[in-house]
Structure formats: C-alpha cells, structure tokens
Amino acid sequence: MKRENILTGSPWEDKMGYCRAVRIGNIIEVSGTVAIIDGENVKADDAHAQTLNILERVEKVLQDLNASMSDVIRTRIFTTDVSTFEAVATAHATFFKDIKPTTGFYGINQLVAPEYLVEIELTAVLSE
Secondary structure (H helix, E strand, O other): OOEEEEOOOOHHHHHHOOOOEEEEOOEEEEEEEOOOOOOOOOOOOOHHHHHHHHHHHHHHHHHHOOOOHHHEEEEEEEEOOHHHHHHHHHHHHHHHOOOOOEEEEEEOOOOOOOOOOEEEEEEEEOOO
C-alpha cells in the first residue's frame, strides 16, 4: 500500500523525525497536535480556544488527505489540567457532536511547553 506523509513545515518535523499525519490505504493517523497560541484569539490559559484551534488545524490536514472529520473514529485528548474538561468537551463537540468518535481524556504532568493545556491526536478510517 502507498504511504502518504503530510508535513506542515514545522522545524520539529525534521528535528524529531515525524510528520503531522500518515495515510496508508484507508487509515489515517494524526500526530499529537497543540494549538498555535497567538495571544489574542488563542491564549495560554484558554483550553476551549486551544481545542478549537487544534481541531481546525487537524480538519485541514484531513482535507489534504481527501478525508474529513466524519472519518474520525478515535480522538485522544491530553491535558495538563483535568479541570478544563468542560471547556475541552464543549469545543470537541463543536466538531464531533454528531460524529461521535471514541475518545479518551487523559490528565498528564506536562506537555512540550507550559503554555499548552491540550494536545490531541486522532485516527480516521475512510470507507472503502
């Protein structure tokens, strides 16, 4: 089967040796993704805005692979603050209320930088 890597131009892709997403056949895996914090729309203390930013960016990656959010079967949400559950859940539902993929919400010690409250990775499967 053909393998398709999606690169975003992040310096971390070469430094760490990874890509944003990989598609093999009808399966797509999307790497853990954090928000792009701009200080205006997405702030370091806003888990809801971070989650929306992540999912908007992931949606574009899926589109680049001829897929959509409706193909997502699993999301994994990592947070450094489980008290943000309601904010994250509301943002997640903005994209997945009707799709309802399986999901997990995991409290972890830290992410790659202190300004990140949320990181999301996902799996999509395209119908054959």
